[in-house]
Amino acid sequence: MKPILRAVRLTKVYENEGVKTPALQGVDLEVAPGEFTAVAGPSGSGKSTLLHILGCLDTPTAGETWLGERRTDQLDDVARAHLRLREIGFVFQAYNLIPVLTVLENAAFVLELQGVPKKVRHERAMAALEALGIADLAHRRPNQLSGGQQQRVAVARALAAEPRVVLADEPTANLDSKTGLALIELMKKLNAERGVTFLFSTHDPRLLAHVKRIIRLEDGRVVADERVDAA
Amino acid sequence: MWALAWRNVWRHKTRSLVACGAVAAAVAFTLVFFGFVEATKTGMFEVLTSDSGHLQITSSRAEGAPDFDSRLIRHAAQVEAALLQELRDVQLRRVLEVPALISGETRARGALVVGMAHDDALGERFARKHVAAGRLPAPGSWDEIALGEALARALQVELGDPIYVFAPGTEGWGAAAYTLVGLLDFPQTSYEIQVAYLSLEGAQVLAAPGAVTRLEVHLSPGRGVPADTLIEETKARAAAVLGPDVRVQTWREAAPDMAAMLDMMDPGMTIFACLIFVLAGLLVVNTIYLSLVERIREFGVMIALGADRWRVMRMVLAESLVLVLAGTAAGLLVGGALIAGWADGFRMPGLDEVLAEFGLPVVLYPSVTPVQVAVTIAYAVFTALAAALWPAWVAGRLQPVEAMRHVA
Numbered sequence: 001m002k003p004i005l006r007a008v009r010l011t012k013v014y015e016n017e018g019v020k021t022p023a024l025q026g027v028d029l030e031v032a033p034g035e036f037t038a039v040a041g042p043s044g045s046g047k048s049t050l051l052h053i054l055g056c057l058d059t060p061t062a063g064e065t066w067l068g069e070r071r072t073d074q075l076d077d078v079a080r081a082h083l084r085l086r087e088i089g090f091v092f093q094a095y096n097l098i099p100v101l102t103v104l105e106n107a108a109f110v111l112e113l114q115g116v117p118k119k120v121r122h123e124r125a126m127a128a129l130e131a132l133g134i135a136d137l138a139h140r141r142p143n144q145l146s147g148g149q150q151q152r153v154a155v156a157r158a159l160a161a162e163p164r165v166v167l168a169d170e171p172t173a174n175l176d177s178k179t180g181l182a183l184i185e186l187m188k189k190l191n192a193e194r195g196v197t198f199l200f201s202t203h204d205p206r207l208l209a210h211v212k213r214i215i216r217l218e219d220g221r222v223v224a225d226e227r228v229d230a231a
Numbered sequence: 232m233w234a235l236a237w238r239n240v241w242r243h244k245t246r247s248l249v250a251c252g253a254v255a256a257a258v259a260f261t262l263v264f265f266g267f268v269e270a271t272k273t274g275m276f277e278v279l280t281s282d283s284g285h286l287q288i289t290s291s292r293a294e295g296a297p298d299f300d301s302r303l304i305r306h307a308a309q310v311e312a313a314l315l316q317e318l319r320d321v322q323l324r325r326v327l328e329v330p331a332l333i334s335g336e337t338r339a340r341g342a343l344v345v346g347m348a349h350d351d352a353l354g355e356r357f358a359r360k361h362v363a364a365g366r367l368p369a370p371g372s373w374d375e376i377a378l379g380e381a382l383a384r385a386l387q388v389e390l391g392d393p394i395y396v397f398a399p400g401t402e403g404w405g406a407a408a409y410t411l412v413g414l415l416d417f418p419q420t421s422y423e424i425q426v427a428y429l430s431l432e433g434a435q436v437l438a439a440p441g442a443v444t445r446l447e448v449h450l451s452p453g454r455g456v457p458a459d460t461l462i463e464e465t466k467a468r469a470a471a472v473l474g475p476d477v478r479v480q481t482w483r484e485a486a487p488d489m490a491a492m493l494d495m496m497d498p499g500m501t502i503f504a505c506l507i508f509v510l511a512g513l514l515v516v517n518t519i520y521l522s523l524v525e526r527i528r529e530f531g532v533m534i535a536l537g538a539d540r541w542r543v544m545r546m547v548l549a550e551s552l553v554l555v556l557a558g559t560a561a562g563l564l565v566g567g568a569l570i571a572g573w574a575d576g577f578r579m580p581g582l583d584e585v586l587a588e589f590g591l592p593v594v595l596y597p598s599v600t601p602v603q604v605a606v607t608i609a610y611a612v613f614t615a616l617a618a619a620l621w622p623a624w625v626a627g628r629l630q631p632v633e634a635m636r637h638v639a
Contacts, residue, residue: 057631085537096532100238
């Protein structure tokens with residue numbers, strides 16, 4: 001099966017006032033459609049940077065990135081924004097919901113950016129909220145929700161637009177263990193039932209215990225790529 | 232997008248209300264300003280033309296020749312007949328101005344004796360405007376006179392007293408006695424102290440039988456300000472039938488300084504309104520930019536989720552438009568209410584005499600046209616777009632990863 005995400009000799013060097021800091025140093029990686037994969041490693045190992053570059057949020061200093069058949073590292077801002085909008089779902093560590101929108105409007109936000117008519121986008125967003133078990137919170141504002149509920153809304157926002165791949169940057173880092181575990185189970189279920197490709201960055205052992213593959217990063221290099229039997 | 236913009240605008244109620252209030256004040260002020268400038272223009276025009284006409288016909292020999300004879304249009308009746316044959320819907324005032332010495336029982340003074348005859352509507356308007364006591368000399372009378380109030384005071388005369396006029400070097404009797412039948416009030420004291428009014432016939436018998444020094448043509452009296460094109464067209468028609476012996480001047484040519492002042496009012500009004508909106512716009516810039524700085528992380532998320540640069544810029548512009556249009560709506564209400572309240576006449580307390588002295592209308596009747604309301608709204612919309620341009624540009628250039636790491 002052709003990979004949905006691919007990185008070839010991926011390098012990223014940050015430069016600040018003449019000081020160069022390598023974040024990724026020649027990372028090679030392939031993720032197949034339907035995989036439930038985690039990128040693990042200590043803080044500063046380059047996990048988030050890798051996800052940002054694969055998700056077209058950032059550009060590499062050198063190397064190639066591919067989303068399906070399309071090479072993405074050379075795209076301009078507009079084309080990368082278009083790809084993010086149509087092909088990729090994001091879940092962030094800090095939830096990053098829009099505080100003035102209701103849960104339903106947050107879940108429908110990407111669909112609104114896509115220009116989907118209001119009725120259709122609300123139907124699809126509501127379906128995503130139902131799948132995540134938070135349909136009853138649809139008309140609340142984010143500040144009326146717990147952290148776990150907010151992260152579920154963020155997942156619903158990512159899934160409502162039916163992206164080819166969901167990139168989640170430390171999605172359980174701000175959640176207590178029970179809420180984190182519930183969210184993991186939910187994403188795992190969506191992966192199994194809908195075949196959505198998930199790629200996480202995490203150092204949360206609870207999440208690592210449930211993924212099918214762990215790519216370990218250290219100092220910007222892949223040091224291990226393990227297939228595991230998830231619980 | 233608009234619902235999101237509306238909610239974002241009211242995140243910081245106080246700050247948004249201040250900016251909104253500034254816009255409302257600018258809109259209300261501009262609307263009221265438009266109303267008053269328009270009223271001033273109309274008032275000035277009325278003051279200027281009601282006593283001198285939209286067109287003035289004088290002797291072509293009068294220019295540069297101060298002597299009485301050169302100023303006369305002889306055979307005024309023929310000139311008038313020719314004029315009325317060409318111009319139908321106009322009213323005429325015939326004027327004969329005679330420099331003279333006027334005397335009461337004890338005092339005398341140099342003065343300008345004005346013989347005047349006019350169509351009924353013009354006569355009534357002149358009397359309504361200027362007669363302070365008594366009445367105007369009856370049409371055709373040879374022995375009645377009305378004096379400016381200040382002149383009457385200077386001569387120490389009252390209604391019913393005899394008045395003596397000497398006009399040496401003229402072509403009529405050159406001297407006559409009259410009864411004072413009216414006292415006249417004029418805005419300019421300098422005019423009021425040197426003017427006396429007779430009937431036209433009375434003045435002609437005194438100084439120049441059958442002649443006038445000026446014919447005034449009044450277009451559409453009481454129907455607002457006639458367009459310059461109509462006045463110019465009427466002037467051309469009048470000049471064509473009257474020939475070279477007389478000179479036809481528009482009110483602009485007869486009073487170029489006042490015409491220039493009137494012409495300056497529209498550009499002046501535009502500049503003033505622009506300055507007001509620039510000041511309000513600065514507050515809007517401040518509000519929108521602070522809102523942007525506080526929400527950089529949020530914009531970063533939107534960009535990360537796929538909002539392109541133009542979409543983000545449109546969001547910022549929409550917020551500015553929502554803020555400014557809310558202020559505009561409030562400003563239109565306030566401005567409209569003020570103008571409606573003053574529509575029956577606004578008088579600046581204590582300034583009547585000062586305004587009148589400068590030939591300015593004492594009572595203003597402010598009103599605004601739909602075009603002026605549209606122009607005010609256009610100013611506001613332009614302010615909203617201009618004020619948001621820089622914050623929108625900044626937002627559109629945000630890089631998602633950096634923006635999401637931003638701490639306000």
